[in-house]
Amino acid sequence: MKIEHVAIWVKDIERMKEFYTHYFGAECNSLYVNEKKGFASYFLTFSSGSRLELMNKVGINEHSLPEHLGWAHVAFSVGSKEEVDRLTKKIGKDGYTVKGNPRITGDGYYESVIEDPEGNVVEITI
Incomplete structure:
Protein backbone atom coordinates (compact mmCIF):
# COMPACT_ATOMS: atom_id res chain seq x y z
CA MET A 1 0.00 0.00 0.00
CA LYS A 2 1.12 3.57 -0.64
CA ILE A 3 -0.33 7.03 -0.34
CA GLU A 4 -1.50 7.93 -3.85
CA HIS A 5 -1.56 11.68 -3.30
CA VAL A 6 -1.96 14.41 -0.72
CA ALA A 7 -4.14 17.47 -1.33
CA ILE A 8 -3.91 21.00 0.02
CA TRP A 9 -6.31 23.94 -0.24
CA VAL A 10 -4.48 27.04 -1.51
CA LYS A 11 -5.29 30.68 -2.11
CA ASP A 12 -2.99 31.34 -5.10
CA ILE A 13 -2.88 28.12 -7.11
CA GLU A 14 -0.50 29.46 -9.79
CA ARG A 15 2.06 30.79 -7.31
CA MET A 16 1.98 27.53 -5.35
CA LYS A 17 2.39 25.49 -8.56
CA GLU A 18 5.44 27.55 -9.52
CA PHE A 19 7.00 27.12 -6.06
CA TYR A 20 6.74 23.30 -6.01
CA THR A 21 7.76 22.85 -9.65
CA HIS A 22 10.71 25.23 -9.33
CA TYR A 23 12.20 24.10 -6.01
CA PHE A 24 11.15 20.45 -5.82
CA GLY A 25 11.17 19.49 -9.51
CA ALA A 26 7.50 18.50 -9.73
CA GLU A 27 5.90 17.89 -13.10
CA CYS A 28 2.47 19.48 -13.45
CA ASN A 29 -0.64 18.43 -15.34
CA SER A 30 -3.01 20.89 -17.00
CA LEU A 31 -5.27 22.92 -14.77
CA TYR A 32 -8.57 21.17 -14.08
CA VAL A 33 -11.51 23.53 -13.66
CA ASN A 34 -15.08 22.76 -12.60
CA GLU A 35 -16.81 26.09 -13.13
CA LYS A 36 -20.13 24.83 -11.73
CA LYS A 37 -18.47 24.14 -8.35
CA GLY A 38 -15.98 27.02 -8.55
CA PHE A 39 -13.16 24.47 -8.16
CA ALA A 40 -9.72 24.20 -9.76
CA SER A 41 -6.78 21.88 -9.18
CA TYR A 42 -3.34 20.85 -10.38
CA PHE A 43 -1.70 17.50 -9.76
CA LEU A 44 2.05 17.77 -9.23
CA THR A 45 4.09 14.59 -9.67
CA PHE A 46 7.54 14.22 -8.10
CA SER A 47 10.38 11.99 -9.33
CA SER A 48 9.50 9.32 -6.74
CA GLY A 49 5.96 9.07 -8.11
CA SER A 50 4.45 10.88 -5.12
CA ARG A 51 1.78 13.40 -6.05
CA LEU A 52 0.51 16.62 -4.52
CA GLU A 53 -2.85 18.08 -5.48
CA LEU A 54 -3.15 21.86 -5.21
CA MET A 55 -6.81 22.81 -4.87
CA ASN A 56 -8.62 26.13 -4.97
CA LYS A 57 -12.31 26.83 -4.58
CA VAL A 58 -14.39 29.95 -4.50
CA GLY A 59 -14.53 30.95 -0.83
CA ILE A 60 -11.03 29.63 0.06
CA ASN A 61 -9.22 32.91 0.56
CA GLU A 62 -7.46 35.09 3.09
CA HIS A 63 -10.63 35.21 5.22
CA SER A 64 -10.80 31.42 5.62
CA LEU A 65 -9.91 29.99 9.00
CA PRO A 66 -6.30 28.73 9.15
CA GLU A 67 -7.38 25.21 10.13
CA HIS A 68 -9.26 24.98 6.83
CA LEU A 69 -6.12 25.59 4.78
Missing part, protein backbone atom coordinates in the same frame (compact mmCIF):
# COMPACT_ATOMS: atom_id res chain seq x y z
CA GLY A 70 -2.96 23.57 4.51
CA TRP A 71 -1.46 20.76 6.52
CA ALA A 72 0.71 20.39 9.65
CA HIS A 73 3.74 19.87 7.42
CA VAL A 74 4.99 17.87 4.47
CA ALA A 75 8.54 16.53 4.19
CA PHE A 76 10.55 16.22 0.98
CA SER A 77 13.56 13.90 0.89
CA VAL A 78 16.27 15.39 -1.32
CA GLY A 79 18.87 12.63 -0.90
CA SER A 80 21.82 14.20 0.92
CA LYS A 81 22.90 16.65 3.62
CA GLU A 82 24.54 18.77 0.93
CA GLU A 83 21.28 19.03 -1.01
CA VAL A 84 19.32 19.91 2.17
CA ASP A 85 21.87 22.68 2.81
CA ARG A 86 21.91 23.91 -0.81
CA LEU A 87 18.14 23.99 -1.29
CA THR A 88 17.49 25.61 2.09
CA LYS A 89 20.02 28.34 1.33
CA LYS A 90 18.54 28.95 -2.15
CA ILE A 91 14.96 29.14 -0.86
CA GLY A 92 16.02 31.62 1.86
CA LYS A 93 18.05 33.68 -0.60
CA ASP A 94 15.01 33.83 -2.88
CA GLY A 95 13.03 35.52 -0.08
CA TYR A 96 11.06 32.65 1.42
CA THR A 97 10.99 32.04 5.17
CA VAL A 98 13.49 29.58 6.62
CA LYS A 99 11.98 28.60 9.98
CA GLY A 100 14.77 26.22 10.92
CA ASN A 101 18.24 25.90 9.45
CA PRO A 102 19.61 22.43 8.65
CA ARG A 103 20.26 20.35 11.76
CA ILE A 104 19.97 16.87 13.21
CA THR A 105 16.69 16.60 15.10
CA GLY A 106 16.04 14.72 18.33
CA ASP A 107 14.58 11.82 16.36
CA GLY A 108 17.63 11.61 14.09
CA TYR A 109 16.47 13.41 10.96
CA TYR A 110 18.78 15.84 9.18
CA GLU A 111 16.37 18.53 8.09
CA SER A 112 15.57 22.16 7.62
CA VAL A 113 12.15 23.78 7.87
CA ILE A 114 10.86 26.37 5.43
CA GLU A 115 7.51 27.93 4.55
CA ASP A 116 5.95 27.80 1.09
CA PRO A 117 4.44 31.01 -0.36
CA GLU A 118 1.27 30.60 1.72
CA GLY A 119 3.05 29.87 5.00
CA ASN A 120 2.62 26.07 4.99
CA VAL A 121 5.46 24.28 6.77
CA VAL A 122 7.75 22.16 4.58
CA GLU A 123 10.58 20.02 5.92
CA ILE A 124 13.54 19.34 3.67
CA THR A 125 15.26 16.07 4.69
CA ILE A 126 17.82 13.59 3.47
